[in-house]
Amino acid sequence: xxxxxxxxxxxxxAFGGGVAxxxxxxxxxxxxxxYTGQGTGVSQTITNNIDLSTKGGLVWLKxxxxxxxxxxxxxxxxxxxxxxxxxxxxxxxTAQSLTAFNTTGFTVGTVDNGFTGxxxxxxxxxxxxxxxxxxxxxxxxxxxxxxxxxxxxxxxPGCIIVKQTDVGNNWAVYHRALATPxxxxxxxxxxxxxxxxxxxxxxxxxxxxxxxxxxxxxxxNGNTYVAYVFAHDAGGFGLTGTDNVISCGxxxxxxxxxxxxxxxxxxxxIIQKLSSGTGNWETYDxxxxxxxxxxxxxxxxxxxxxxxxAATLFYPTATGFQWVGGALTAGGTYIYIAIRRGxxxxxxxxxxxxxxxxxxxxxGSNRVITPPTNSPVDLMFGRGRTAxxxxxxxxxxxxxxxxxxxxxxxxxxxxxxxxEGTLGQNNFTVDDTYGFLNNNGVNxxxxxxxxxxxxxxxxxxTGTGSATTVTHNLGAVPEMMIVKNRGTxxxxxxxxxxxxxxxxxxxxxxxxxxxSTTIWNDTTPTSSxxxxxxGAGVNQSxxxxxxxxxxxxxxxxxxxxxxxxxxTQTINCGxxxxxxxxxxxxxxxxxxxxVYDTARGMTTLTDPYLLLNSTAAETAxxxxxxxxxxxxxxxxxxxxxxxxxxxxxxxxxxx
Numbered sequence: 001x002x003x004x005x006x007x008x009x010x011x012x013x014a015f016g017g018g019v020a021x022x023x024x025x026x027x028x029x030x031x032x033x034x035y036t037g038q039g040t041g042v043s044q045t046i047t048n049n050i051d052l053s054t055k056g057g058l059v060w061l062k063x064x065x066x067x068x069x070x071x072x073x074x075x076x077x078x079x080x081x082x083x084x085x086x087x088x089x090x091x092x093x094t095a096q097s098l099t100a101f102n103t104t105g106f107t108v109g110t111v112d113n114g115f116t117g118x119x120x121x122x123x124x125x126x127x128x129x130x131x132x133x134x135x136x137x138x139x140x141x142x143x144x145x146x147x148x149x150x151x152x153x154x155x156x157p158g159c160i161i162v163k164q165t166d167v168g169n170n171w172a173v174y175h176r177a178l179a180t181p182x183x184x185x186x187x188x189x190x191x192x193x194x195x196x197x198x199x200x201x202x203x204x205x206x207x208x209x210x211x212x213x214x215x216x217x218x219x220x221n222g223n224t225y226v227a228y229v230f231a232h233d234a235g236g237f238g239l240t241g242t243d244n245v246i247s248c249g250x251x252x253x254x255x256x257x258x259x260x261x262x263x264x265x266x267x268x269x270i271i272q273k274l275s276s277g278t279g280n281w282e283t284y285d286x287x288x289x290x291x292x293x294x295x296x297x298x299x300x301x302x303x304x305x306x307x308x309x310a311a312t313l314f315y316p317t318a319t320g321f322q323w324v325g326g327a328l329t330a331g332g333t334y335i336y337i338a339i340r341r342g343x344x345x346x347x348x349x350x351x352x353x354x355x356x357x358x359x360x361x362x363x364g365s366n367r368v369i370t371p372p373t374n375s376p377v378d379l380m381f382g383r384g385r386t387a388x389x390x391x392x393x394x395x396x397x398x399x400x401x402x403x404x405x406x407x408x409x410x411x412x413x414x415x416x417x418x419x420e421g422t423l424g425q426n427n428f429t430v431d432d433t434y435g436f437l438n439n440n441g442v443n444x445x446x447x448x449x450x451x452x453x454x455x456x457x458x459x460x461x462t463g464t465g466s467a468t469t470v471t472h473n474l475g476a477v478p479e480m481m482i483v484k485n486r487g488t489x490x491x492x493x494x495x496x497x498x499x500x501x502x503x504x505x506x507x508x509x510x511x512x513x514x515x516s517t518t519i520w521n522d523t524t525p526t527s528s529x530x531x532x533x534x535g536a537g538v539n540q541s542x543x544x545x546x547x548x549x550x551x552x553x554x555x556x557x558x559x560x561x562x563x564x565x566x567x568t569q570t571i572n573c574g575x576x577x578x579x580x581x582x583x584x585x586x587x588x589x590x591x592x593x594x595v596y597d598t599a600r601g602m603t604t605l606t607d608p609y610l611l612l613n614s615t616a617a618e619t620a621x622x623x624x625x626x627x628x629x630x631x632x633x634x635x636x637x638x639x640x641x642x643x644x645x646x647x648x649x650x651x652x653x654x655x
Contacts, residue, residue, distance in 0.1 A: 023237070023238060023239050023241065024130060024132075024133075024236060024237045024238075024241075025237060025238070025342065025343065025344040025345050026237060026245045026339065026340050026341075026342040026343070026344055027049070027342035027343040027344065027345065028049070028050070028051075028128070028130075029050065029057075029127070029128040029130045029133050029134065029245075030050070030125075030126065030127055030128065030133075030134075030245075030269070030339055030342075031048035031049070031050050031105075031124075031125070031126045032123065032124070032125055032268065032269060032285045032286075032287040032288070033046055033048040033105075033123070033124045033126065033287075033425060034121065034122070034123055034124075034287055034288065034424060034425040035122050035124070035425065036119060036120065036121060036122070037063075037112070037115065037116045037117040037118055037119065037120040037121075037122055038116065038118060039112070039116065039117065039118030039119075040110060040111060040112045040116070040118075041110050042110060042116070043096075043099065043107060043108065043109055043110050044107065044108050044116065045100075045102065045105065045106070045107045046105045046106055046107070046108070046124060047102075047104050047105045047374065048104070048105045048124070048126055049104050049105065050104070050105055050126045050128050051103045051104065051128065052075055052101035052102060052103075052105070052106055052126070052128065053100075053101050053102050053103045054103060055128050055129050055130070056074075056075040056076065056101075056128070056129040056136060057074065057075055057101075057126060057127050057128040057129050057134065057136065058072065058073070058074045058075075058126070058127040058134070058136055058228060059072070059073045059074070059098060059101075059106050059124060059125075059126050060072050060073075060085075060124065060125040060126075060127075061073070061098070061108075061114075061115040061122060061123070061124050062115070062122070062123050062298055063114050063115055063117065063120055063121075063122055063305070064120075064121040064122060064123055064288070064296075064298070064305060064306040065117075065119075065120040065121045065305055065306070066114075066117065066120055066305055067303045067304050067305050068114030068115070068303055069084040069085075069086055069087060069114060069303050070084055070085040070086050070298075070300055070303070071083075071084065071097070071098075071113065071114060071115055072084070072085060073097070073098040073106075074136045074226060074228075075101050075129075075136065076136045076137065076138045076226060077091065077138060077165065077226055079097075079098055079099055079100060079101065080093055080094055080095060080096075080097050080098065080099065080109075081093050081165075082094060082097055082098070082113075083163055083165060083226070084189075084303075085171065085188050085189060085300040085301065086189055086299075086300060086301050086302050086303050087189060087303075088168040088169055088170055088171075088189055089168050090164070090165060090166055090167050090168050090169075091165040091166070094111070094113060095109070095111065096109030096110045096111040096113075097109055097111065097113045105126070106124075106126070121306075123285070123287070123288055123298070125269065125285070127228075129152070130236075131152065131153060131154035131155070131236060132153065132154055132155050132231045132234035132235060132236030132237070133153075133230075133231050133234075133236070133237075133245060133246055134153075134228070134229065134230055134231065134246070135151045135152050135153045135228075135229040136226065136227070136228060136229070137149060137150070137151050137226070137227045137229060138165075138224065138225065138226050138227075139224075139225050139227070140222065140223070140224055140225070141212075141216075141218070141219040141220045141221055141222065141223045141224075141225060142219065142221055142222075143214055143219060143220060143221030143222075144214060144219070144221075145198070145201050145212075145213045145214040145219075146201050146203070146211060146213075147201075147211065147212050147219050148209040148210070148211050149209060149210050149211070149212065149227065150208060150209050151208065151209065151210060151227070151229045153207065153229050153231055153234075154207060154234070154236075155207050155231050155232075155234035155236075156176075156204075156205060156206060156207050156232070156234075157174070157176070157205045157210060157229045157230060157231065157232070158175070158176045158177075158230055158231055158232025158233070158246070158247070158248025158249075158337070159173065159174065159175045159176065159229075159230040159232070159248045159337055160173070160174040160205065160210055160227055160228070160229050160230070161173050161174075161188055161227065161228045161230075162174075162199075162212075162217070162218050162225055162226070162227045162228075163188075163225065163226055163227075164216065164217065164218075164220065164223055164224070164225055165224045165225060165226055166223050166224045167223065169216060169217050170187045170188075170189055170190065170217055171187055171188035171189045172185050172186075172187065172188075172197075172199050172217050172218050173185060173186040173187065173188050174199070174200055174205070174210070175194075175248060175250075175275070175335045176232055176248055177248060177249050177250035177275075177335045178194050178250075178275060178335065179194075181200075181204070182200045182201075182202050182203055182204045183196055183197065183198070183200070183202050184196060184197065185197040185199050185200070186273060186275060186335075187301075188281060188300055188301060189300075189301050190301060191278045191279055191280055191301060192278060193274070193275060193276055193277050193278055194275040194276070194335075197213075197215070198213040198214070198215065199212060199213050199215055199217060199218045200212060200213065200218075201213040210227070210229070230246060230248055230337055231246050231248075232246065232247055232248040232249070233246075233247050234246075237340075237344065238344055243265075243340075243344070244263075244264060244265065244340070245265075245339065245340040245344075246337065246338070246339050246340070247263050247336075247337070247338045248335070248336070248337050248338075249261070249263075249335070249336060249338070250275070250333055250334060250335045250336070251333070251334055251336070252331065252332070252333045252334075253323065253328035253329060253330055253331060253332050253333075253334070254330070254331075255330050255331060256326050256330060257323070257325075257326035257327060257328040257329065257330045258322075258323050258324050258325070258326060258327075258328065259322070259323045259328060259334075260317075260320070260321075260322045260323075261320040261321050261322070261336075262319050262320045263319065263320040263321070263338055263340075264319060264320070265319065265320075265340045265341070265473070266316055266317065266318050266319065266320075266340070266341045266473055267316050267320065267321055267338045267339060267340060267341060268285060268286045268287075268316070268339060268340065268341035268342065269283075269284070269285040269286075269338070269339040270283070270284050270285075270321065270336055270337065270338045270339070271283050271300065271336060271337045272334050272335065272336040272337075273334065273335055273336075274328075274329055274332050274333070274334050275333050275334060275335045276329075276332050276333040276334075277329060277332055279329070280299045280301055280302060281299055281300040281301045282297050282298075282299060283297065283298045283299070283300055284296070284297055284314070286316065286341065286396060286397070287376065287396075287425065288306065289308070289399065289400060290314070290315060290316060291315055291316075291396070291397055291398055291399035291400075291460075292315045292397075292398065292399060292460055292544060293398060293399035293400070293402050293414060294308070294399035294400045295308045295313060295314055295315070296308040313325045313327040314327060315460075316341070316397075317460075317461075318459050318461075318470075318471040318472055318473055319471050320338075321338070341451075341473070343450075343451075343452050343453070344453065345452075345453065346452070346453045346454045346455075346475070346553060347452045347453075347454075347455055347553060347556050348554075348555060348556065349556070350555070350556040350557065350580065350654055350655040351373075352373075352375055352450070353375065353449065353450040353452045353455055353456070353556065354447070354448065354449050354450070354455075354456075354556075354557075354580070354581065354654045355371055355372070355373050355377075355447075355448045356445065356446075356447055356448075356580055356581050356597035356598060356599035356600075357371045357382075357445075357446045357447070357448060357599055358443065358444065358445050358446070358599045358600060359443075359444055359446070360441075360442070360443050360444070361384070361430070361432070361437070361438040361439045361440055361441065361442040361443070361444060362438065362440055363432045363438060363439060363440030363441075364431075364432060364438060365431050365432060366419055366429060366431060367429065367430045367431065367438055368424065368427050368428075368429050369427060369428055369429070369430060370426065370427040371426075371427070371428075371446075371448060373426055373448065374426055375426065375450045376396075376423075376425060376426060376450060377396070377423050377426065377428065377448045377449065377450060378395060378396045378397070378423070378449060378450050378451045378456075378458065379393070379394075379395045379396075379448070379449040379450075379451075379456070379458060379548065380393075380394045380395065380421065380423060380428055380446060380447070380448050380449075381393040381394070381406070381446070381447050381612075382444060382445050382446035382447050383436075383444065383445065383610060383615075384436075384437075384439060384442040384443070384444050385442070385443045385444065385445055385600075385608075385610065385617065385618040386442055386443070386617050386618070387615060387616060387617035388615050389436070389439075389442065389615055390405040390407055390408065390436060390615060391405060391406045391407050391610075391612050391613075392404070392405055392421060392436045392437065393405070393406060393484075394421030394422075394423065394428075395423070395458060395546075396423045397458050397460050397546075398412070398460060398486070398546060400419070400421075400422045401414075401419055401420050401421045401422050402414050402421070403420070403421055403436065404484050404486070404546070406492060406507045406508055406593075406612045406613065407508055407611075407612065407613050407614055407615055408508055409489050409490055409491050409492070409508055410489060411485070411486060411487050411488055411489055412484075412486040412487065412544075419431055420436060420437055420438070421436070421437065428446075428448075445595075445597065445599065445600055445610060445618075447581065447595075447597070451473075452553075453473075453474065453475035453476065453553075454474065454475055454476040454551050454552075454553040454556075455550070455551065455553040455556055455557050456474075456548070456549065456550055456551075456557075457472050457473050457474035457475075457478075457548075457549045458546065458547065458548055458549070459471070459472050459473075459546070459547045459549065460544065460545070460546050460547075461544075461545050461547070462542065462543065462544055462545070463485070463532075463536075463538075463539040463540040463541050463542065463543045463544075463545055464539060464541055465534060465539060465540065465541030465542075466534050466539075466541075467521040467531065467532065467533050467534060467539075468531070468532060468539065469529040469530070469531050470529060470530055470531075470532060470547065471528060471529050472525075472528065472529065472530060472547070472549055474527070474549045474551055475527065476527055476551040476552075476553075477497075477524075477525055477526060477527050477551065478495070478525045478530055478549040478550065478551055479496070479497040479550060479551050479552060479559035480494070480495065480496050480497070480549070480550040480551075480559045480650075480652055481494065481495040481525065481530060481547055481548070481549050481550075482494050482507055482547070482548040482550075483495075483532070483537065483538045483545060483546070483547045483548075484507075484537075484545070484546055485536060485537055485538070485540055485543055485544075485545055486543070486544040486545060486546055487540070487543040487544055488536060488540055488543055490536050490537045490540075491506040491507075491508055491509060491537055492506055492507035492508050492537070493505075493506060493507075493519055493535070493537045493538050494506065494507050494585075495519075495520055495525070495530075496559070496561075496587075496650045497524075497559065498560070498561035498587070498648075498650050499513045499587055499650065500524075501520045501521075501522050501523055501524045501525075501531075502515050502516070502517065502520070502522050503515050503516075504516060504519045504520065505585060505587065505650075507593060507612060507613060508613050509613060510590040510591055510592055510613060511590060512586070512587060512588055512589050512590055512591075513587040513588070516533075516535065517533060518533040518534045518535035519532070519533050519535045519537065519538055520532065520533060520538075521533035525549075530547070530549070532545075550652055554574060555574060555575060555576065555655060556654070556655055557652070557653065557654050557655070558573035558574060558575070558579075558631065558651075558652075558653045558654075559650075559651075559652055560573070560650070560651055560653070561587075561648065561649060561650045561651065562634075562648075562649050562651070563646065563647070563648055563649070564634075564636065564642075564643040564644045564645050564646060564647040564648075564649060565636070565643065565645055566636050566640075566643065566644065566645030566646075567635075567636055567637065567643070568633060568634070568635045568636065568637065568643070569633065569634060569643065570628055570630065570631065570632075570633045571631045571632050571633065571634065571651065571653070572630045572631050573630060573631030573632070573653045573655070574630065574631070575629070575630055575631050575653075575655040576629060576630075576655075577629065577655060578598075578602075578627035578628055578629050578630075578631065578632070578655070579598075579602070579627050579631050579632040579653040579654065579655060580597060580598040580599075580602075580627070580654060580655060581595075581596070581597045581598075581652075581653065581654040582594075582595070582596045582597070582602075582625055582632050582651060582652070582653045582654075583595055583612070583651060583652040583653075584596075584625070584634075584642050584649055584650070584651045585649065585650050585651075586641070586642075586644070586647055586648070586649050587648045587649065587650055588647055588648045589647065591641060591647075591649075592611045592613055592614060592641070593611055593612040593613045594609045594610075594611060594625070594641075594642055595609060595610045595611070595612055596608075596609050596624075596625045596632075598627060600618070602625060602626050602627040602632070603623065603626055603627070604622055604623035604626060605622065605623075606620070606622075607620070607621045607622060607623050607624055607625060607626060607638075608620045608621065609621065609624065609625070609639075621638050621639055622638060623635055623638050624638040624639035624642060625639075625642060631653055632653060
């Protein structure tokens with residue numbers, strides 16, 4: 001009899017034999033999802049792939065456009081029952097608010113409750129119940145100190161947030177990182193510093209229960225309560241079941257109001273609060289805008305609309321997060337809940353992580369384009385298919401509309417006055433202000449990639465001027481790395497495993513492979529870090545850099561090389577349905593960066609190519625590179641440049 005498998009649980013076979021564990025992944029238990037309200041009378045279903053119907057959990061909704069309450073719904077209290085993190089009000093039961101918890105998300109009703117308003121931008125944060133991540137518990141108080149409340153977290157809680165639901169009262173917050181946490185509390189609905197309390201009966205929580213005292217805030221006789229219970233560095237996730245995905249910690253700002261926090265992973269979401277003094281609770285996430293050039297904040301204790309904009313004060317890193325520019329209270333202590341960025345699963349379907357897409361420009365402003373994908377896009381690059389168009393690169397981690405152009409050596413263009421290139425939930429915005437992405441009458445080819453283990457990762461880092469290692473989260477050895485100095489006019493640098501760690505190529509150039517010790521420091525990247533030398537193109541002191549990392553993911557992507565034979569040859573990438581995107585560059589001599597894709601055509605009847613390093617118009621061929629079931633084929637008879645006899649080539653192919 002085969003082993004049975006249950007999500008995240010240990011099971012044995014019928015003979016009491018071996019143990020199977022189905023891995024847990026952060027993308028299955030947490031989601032930040034952005035949507036636009038459709039107005040009164042229109043019900044909306046949000047498909048974020050979080051199973052609330054059978055697993056249970058919490059949905060937290062906030063209007064970003066207008067000042068409305070934070071609305072919290074959970075499966076323990078049931079649909080239509082909402083409480084407000086910014087208010088002491090008791091639970092409100094409102095028909096047609098949140099009307100269903102689904103196996104793939106949730107449904108909001110037809111009445112405008114602050115999260116359905118027509119044209120208004122809404123954010124939802126969904127927490128699914130899962131051992132070592134999150135739990136929801138309801139209970140009835142008995143007024144007796146020492147009351148224990150059972151939970152199913154399976155680890156010692158890092159944070160517990162309790163709200164009385166039958167009458168109005170404060171939100172009580174236990175946090176493990178407070179000094180003597182069992183004797184202290186914070187209020188989620190207030191700005192107060194952490195203060196002494198007997199809410200937790202001076203008793204630390206355990207992996208099975210937490211304890212409350214006698215105050216009405218947490219244990220009034222006959223009163224009803226809900227508790228949201230968060231884990232801390234409990235493991236339980238990833239292939240080995242040892243990866244942490246949630247941390248409840250603290251940090252102290254230095255005398256200049258700066259701080260660097262090491263979580264051991266890149267976060268996607270954080271709630272933080274100054275615990276040593278008065279101050280708002282603050283919530284940040286990478287979907288709304290949390291990057292080196294943009295920050296968008298909401299305050300759980302306030303009904304105010306989303307604030308923030310262009311900033312370089314607070315941003316995630318590959319291993320945690322960083323505050324710079326003196327934005328914090330000097331010497332102040334802060335507590336936080338941080339959640340790891342996903343996905344954690346290695347993709348098996350390339351269509352879930354990459355899409356070649358074409359559209360026609362119309363010359364308009366603030367045009368939102370929604371391609372046929374439900375996956376959040378992390379990187380977008382592409383260009384107009386006619387002559388004179390730059391190839392623009394945009395990504396979520398660098399921030400709203402900040403563009404790089406791979407056909408030039410130009411520094412990053414920060415487009416604060418234009419939304420061009422802004423990445424939304426599963427869409428992107430184009431604008432004719434800068435003329436890159438929406439010129440009237442111009443057809444565009446755009447390539448949309450999602451970060452995923454063993455496929456693609458991105459790292460933003462600041463140069464040191466001397467050889468150093470940079471941490472990444474690709475989860476595999478990078479085989480191709482594209483690096484750009486964001487603040488200086490300097491060429492793009494490209495690493496490829498086929499040319500080795502002593503050589504580099506330039507994405508903006510036709511040049512052959514060049515040898516240098518100052519680019520990769522003669523060091524091959526590993527599954528956790530890559531090395532850069534002292535060269536300004538990859539490591540100028542004090543200047544922001546960006547690196548795009550690619551690897552071979554079985555059946556999804558292939559980073560490789562081939563030697564030209566002067567006729568026709570098939571490049572086997574291990575695919576089953578053929579390549580949808582191919583990037584080719586000759587390395588032993590000069591040669592352009594050729595791009596082919598199935599959106600424009602990769603057949604013997606239509607097979608145009610674009611050049612990433614040039615503004616030249618798209619050139620039509622009749623089969624110079626065509627898709628075949630295992631990968632792609634190159635034909636020197638049609639275009640000698642991509643298969644010259646004895647020439648060496650590198651490629652990136654995506655299925």
